Amino acid sequence: MTTPVExxxxxxxxxAHRLALVRLAVxxxxxxxxAEDVVQDAFAALARRSNGLRDPSAAVxxxxxxxxxxxxxxxxxxxxxxxxxxxxxxxxxxxxxxxxVAEEHREVLAAVKRLPDRQREVxxxxxxxxxxxxxxxxxxxxxxxxxxxxxxxALDALERILKDREGWS
Amino acid sequence: MNDLETRLTAALAARADLVRPGDxxxxxxxxxxxxxxTTPLMVxxxxxxxxxxxxxALRLADTTPKADPAPKPDEPALVLPPDEGRDWxxxxxxxxxxxxxxxxxxxxxxxxxxxxxxDFQGRTRLQTTLTSTGEEAYGMAQLGSTIGTxxxxxxxxxxxxxxxxxxxxxxxxxxPGALMVPLVxxxxxxxxxxxxxxxxxxxxxxYLPIAGSQTTYYDMVRVASYWIxxxxxFSSLSVDAFARGNMTLMRPESYVxxxxxxxxxxxGILRAGEPSCLVLVPEAQAPCGSGVEEGFVPYIxxxxxxxxxxxxxxxxxxxxxxxxxxxxGQPPTLVVDGFDGQELRFPLEVADPVVSTLxxxxxxxxxxxxxxxxxSDPTFVQTLVQAGDSLVSLVPTGEIALANAGATRTxxxxxxxxxxxxxxxxxxxxxxxxxxxxxTEMSALPWGTVCFDxxxxxxxxxxx
Numbered sequence: 001m002t003t004p005v006e007x008x009x010x011x012x013x014x015x016a017h018r019l020a021l022v023r024l025a026v027x028x029x030x031x032x033x034x035a036e037d038v039v040q041d042a043f044a045a046l047a048r049r050s051n052g053l054r055d056p057s058a059a060v061x062x063x064x065x066x067x068x069x070x071x072x073x074x075x076x077x078x079x080x081x082x083x084x085x086x087x088x089x090x091x092x093x094x095x096x097x098x099x100x101v102a103e104e105h106r107e108v109l110a111a112v113k114r115l116p117d118r119q120r121e122v123x124x125x126x127x128x129x130x131x132x133x134x135x136x137x138x139x140x141x142x143x144x145x146x147x148x149x150x151x152x153x154a155l156d157a158l159e160r161i162l163k164d165r166e167g168w169s
Numbered sequence: 170m171n172d173l174e175t176r177l178t179a180a181l182a183a184r185a186d187l188v189r190p191g192d193x194x195x196x197x198x199x200x201x202x203x204x205x206x207t208t209p210l211m212v213x214x215x216x217x218x219x220x221x222x223x224x225x226a227l228r229l230a231d232t233t234p235k236a237d238p239a240p241k242p243d244e245p246a247l248v249l250p251p252d253e254g255r256d257w258x259x260x261x262x263x264x265x266x267x268x269x270x271x272x273x274x275x276x277x278x279x280x281x282x283x284x285x286x287x288d289f290q291g292r293t294r295l296q297t298t299l300t301s302t303g304e305e306a307y308g309m310a311q312l313g314s315t316i317g318t319x320x321x322x323x324x325x326x327x328x329x330x331x332x333x334x335x336x337x338x339x340x341x342x343x344x345p346g347a348l349m350v351p352l353v354x355x356x357x358x359x360x361x362x363x364x365x366x367x368x369x370x371x372x373x374x375x376y377l378p379i380a381g382s383q384t385t386y387y388d389m390v391r392v393a394s395y396w397i398x399x400x401x402x403f404s405s406l407s408v409d410a411f412a413r414g415n416m417t418l419m420r421p422e423s424y425v426x427x428x429x430x431x432x433x434x435x436x437g438i439l440r441a442g443e444p445s446c447l448v449l450v451p452e453a454q455a456p457c458g459s460g461v462e463e464g465f466v467p468y469i470x471x472x473x474x475x476x477x478x479x480x481x482x483x484x485x486x487x488x489x490x491x492x493x494x495x496x497x498g499q500p501p502t503l504v505v506d507g508f509d510g511q512e513l514r515f516p517l518e519v520a521d522p523v524v525s526t527l528x529x530x531x532x533x534x535x536x537x538x539x540x541x542x543x544x545s546d547p548t549f550v551q552t553l554v555q556a557g558d559s560l561v562s563l564v565p566t567g568e569i570a571l572a573n574a575g576a577t578r579t580x581x582x583x584x585x586x587x588x589x590x591x592x593x594x595x596x597x598x599x600x601x602x603x604x605x606x607x608x609t610e611m612s613a614l615p616w617g618t619v620c621f622d623x624x625x626x627x628x629x630x631x632x633x
Contacts, residue, residue, distance in 0.1 A: 022193060023185035036194055072328075076401075076430065076442075108180035118328035127174065128181035142435055146329070153272045153330045159173055160274055 010047055013059055018043075021067050027124045028071035030113065038074060042066035064129070065139050072117055111161040119154035122147055245365035247357075247437045250309035254294035257282035262317035269323075270356045272331030273301040279334060279361075283315030291315055295334065295354060295361045308354050308361025313339045322397045326353065326364075326433035333433065334361065335397060348375035351395050351402065353439060366439040372404050372431060376418065379410050386567055386604075386612040387414025392424070394449075402431040402439075405447060412614040415604040419616045421465040423450040425457060467600045467616040469590070470630040471583035473540075475526040482506075487585075488530045489555075491537045495524055503553070505537045505560065515553060515560040519543040531586040532563070533605045540581050548574040552587060556608060567612030569601055580627060589613055596620065597633045 018039060025035035042063050112120055118140070125136045126147075133144045133151075140147070170178070259265075259280050266279040277297045284291030293315055295308035312318060323332035334354040340347040350373050353364040366372040374394045382389035389410040396403055405426035412419040425448055429441035446457035455461040477483045482494045489508075496502040501522055505513040521544040528538050529552060536555030543549040550571050552563045565571035569591055573579040576592030590598040597620050601613035622629035 019188070019190055019193065023188045026188055027181055027185055032188055032192065035188070102183065104176070105180035105183040108176055109184055112177070112180070116325055116328050116330045119330045123177065124181060127178045128185060146435070149272075150329055155173060155177075157274060157330065158177065162173075 010043065013046075013063070014043060017060055017063060021063055024064070024124065024129060025067050025071050027112075027128055028068065028121065029074050034074055035071075038067055038070035039063075041070050061135075061138065065141075068121055068125075068139055072121070075117055107162065107165060108158075111158050111165065114161055115154055115157055118142075119150055119157065122150045123154050123158070126151055245367070245369065245438065247362055247365060249362060250295075250307060250360055252307065253309070254282050254284055254292070255296075257284055257294055259283065260289075260316055260318065263315075264317075264319045266320035266323070266334055268320075268332040268334060270297065270306065270331055270334065270361075271299045271301040272329065275300040277306075279320070281315075281318040283318075286315065289314055289316050293318055293336075297361075299356075299359075304359060306356060306359055306361055308334075308363065310336055310352055310354070310363065311338065312336055312352070321351065323400070324353070324397055324402050325400045326402055326431060326439065327355075327435070331356065332400075333364070335402065348373045348377075348393075350374075353402065353433065355433060355437060357437060362437060364433055364437050364439050366431070366441075368441070371406075371429075371441060372402075372439065374404075376413055377406070378413075382410070384568065386606050387412045387419075387614045389413070390418070392418075392420060392426075394426070404429050404431065404441070405449070409617075412616070414614050415606055415612075417604060417614065419467075419602060419614050421467060421617060423448060423465050425449075465617070466619050466630050466632050467588075467602075468584060468586070469582055469588045469600050469616070469619065470627050472627050473525050473527040473581040473583050473585075477524045477526055483526050485526070485528055485537070488528050488534045489536055489538075493524065493537070493539065495522060503539065503541070503560065505539075505555070507537060507555075511558060513537065513555060513558065513560050517541060518551065518562075519546065519549055521545050525581055527581060527583070527585055529581060529585055529587045529603075531584075532603050532611055540587060542573075548572060550579050550587075552603070552611060554605065561609060563605060563611040564609055565603075565612070566606070566610045569613050571603070571611075571613075578624060578627075588616070590619070590624070592624075593618075598624070 021039045021042065022032070022035050025038045026032055029035050029038060045066050046059065046062060112123060115123070121140060122136060125131045125139060131139065133147045136147045137144045142150075260283045263281045263283070265281065267276045268279070269275065270277045270279070277300055279295055279297040282294040282296055283289070284293065290313065293310045293312050295310060297306050298304070299306055318336070321335040321337060324335055325332050327333075336352045336354070338350045338352055340349070354361040355364050356362075370377075372395060376390035377393050379389040379391065390413045391410050392407040394405045405428040408425045408427060425446060427444040428447045429444055431439045431441055433439055447454050448457055448461045450461065477493060477495055479495055479497065482492045484490075484492045491505050491507045493503065493505045495517070496504055500520060501517050503515045503517055503522070503524060505515075507513070519541070523542045523544050525540040525542075527540075528534070529540050530538070532538060532552055533554040537560070538552070538554045539560075541549075541551040541553060550573055552571075553560045554563055569589060570577060571579060571589065577589060578598075579587070579589040581587050587603040589601045589603070591601065592598055597618050600616040600619050602616045603611050603613050606612045618633055619630045620633040621627070622631070
């Protein structure tokens with residue numbers, strides 16, 4: 001006889017992971033309002049799953065993938081409408097926050113924003129989420145080898161951008 | 170972790186930490202997670218479905234033989250390029266492409282080596298040396314012609330930081346609207362491999378015929394296009410279909426399309442994203458709903474009203490040059506003096522002719538052409554064209570009549586088109602434009618749907 005497995009409660013997931021997911025999303029889409037939208041959509045998608053998710057770790061992984069995909073869609077949509085709407089200035093922080101983020105961080109964040117989406121995602125998942133190459137590969141739907149090469153290229157590109165901007169080496 | 174990684178980690182953490190718990194907006198979780206089949210409504214719906222499926226299965230089992238399921242179309246497979254053509258040379262008119270194929274931030278130079286062929290229709294070898302490794306990379310393309318190969322802007326369709334090469338295949342013998350196909354080459358395992366669209370006929374530019382729309386003088390086509398914007402590949406397909414015939418496409422200047430962005434998967438397959446609505450206007454485009462006009466009226470709302478005064482000569486300067494006059498008589502005679510001194514005479518069929526001072530150049534422009542109506546009979550419309558040393562009256566043929574009464578209205582527009590409106594049951598009208606289809610005949614091609622505030626006043630035409 002098997003023991004029934006409890007379906008993961010959305011409320012618990014929401015309480016435990018919403019903040020971290022919004023922080024992940026804000027590193028990908030730059031502004032908090034968009035980040036909250038992306039995360040809300042991710043929870044909505046999870047709620048729509050017909051069979052729910054019984055494994056909490058799987059649920060978190062599912063949400064992470066949804067957030068990355070949602071962030072990518074949002075960035076793509078912004079680019080697609082670039083020519084038809086006033087370009088939206090995507091600031092990493094609001095005026096009140098600029099005083100909080102140190103100058104050195106701002107330079108790095110600005111450089112990260114200039115990276116292609118895939119490179120940016122890999123760096124965020126690796127250096128902020130602390131995921132392994134295998135976990136990043138699963139989250140992005142690519143091979144671990146691609147994660148490795150993308151991260152390497154991203155760091156090279158980041159270094160070049162920073163050198164250009166500030167003569168940093 | 171080196172200095173850069175340490176600095177990156179600190180910066181990301183600093184930015185993320187700016188989002189504090191108290192900053193989050195107060196929104197409720199969407200719904201509690203619950204297996205759908207456990208909700209009362211779903212239980213009822215599921216039961217209904219089960220009954221329906223069972224009933225359908227029993228019915229089919231009774232009446233139809235079992236059929237094999239339709240084969241699922243396979244996605245296209247990648248083809249590795251053969252290592253041929255090292256000794257081919259680049260055509261003088263070809264321009265090497267420069268793009269960052271390997272993502273190291275330095276652009277490679279890709280040369281296009283042409284396969285020798287008397288018709289210049291051989292293959293093209295794509296040849297480069299990767300800046301990151303110094304290794305050679307090559308690919309093979311069939312572009313339709315080896316003359317003047319030039320790449321389009323590079324794209325990064327998989328967001329991996331390197332760029333894909335975009336060429337295009339054209340059908341030089343296909344005439345207007347012949348399909349052009351963009352070809353995307355991705356560096357895979359040291360080779361420039363042609364990515365394959367998941368649906369081969371959906372990433373093209375040109376006219377796509379609507380199946381079953383062919384008539385004697387035209388068929389209906391949708392207009393497909395593709396473009397590169399901001400490093401991404403897009404395609405579009407017009408929502409409406411337009412008549413194509415007589416070397417003419419009856420397309421308005423602006424029209425609405427479904428646009429798709431193409432993304433490159435790890436498997437080398439290009440797949441289209443969700444469609445978005447765009448309005449294509451000359452030299453620009455805009456999203457639907459952004460305030461740009463989305464309903465378009467063919468240019469039918471202007472009327473040519475000037476007629477040749479009785480007993481006077483009128484010069485026709487636009488297009489073929491001649492002068493014309495109406496000689497009084499029973500019946501009156503139309504006289505045309507060509508710029509080459511040739512005189513054409515045509516006995517008119519009505520006693521009170523009205524001969525327009527504007528040539529119907531959309532019908533015929535290789536000689537004199539005139540529109541004749543009657544001041545007393547609004548139903549009379551006649552198109553005369555020069556055939557050698559005489560004028561002939563074109564015989565209307567095809568789907569509609571050349572008439573001007575009731576639910577069929579005909580006039581000449583201020584830019585020389587001869588148009589007819591045919592009424593529809595819902596109160597709208599189909600606009601048609603007449604084209605000469607043989608030495609003695611003309612036929613009308615559909616030009617779109619219009620509505621009128623007052624059908625007797627063409628200037629009140631508007632989109633429906």
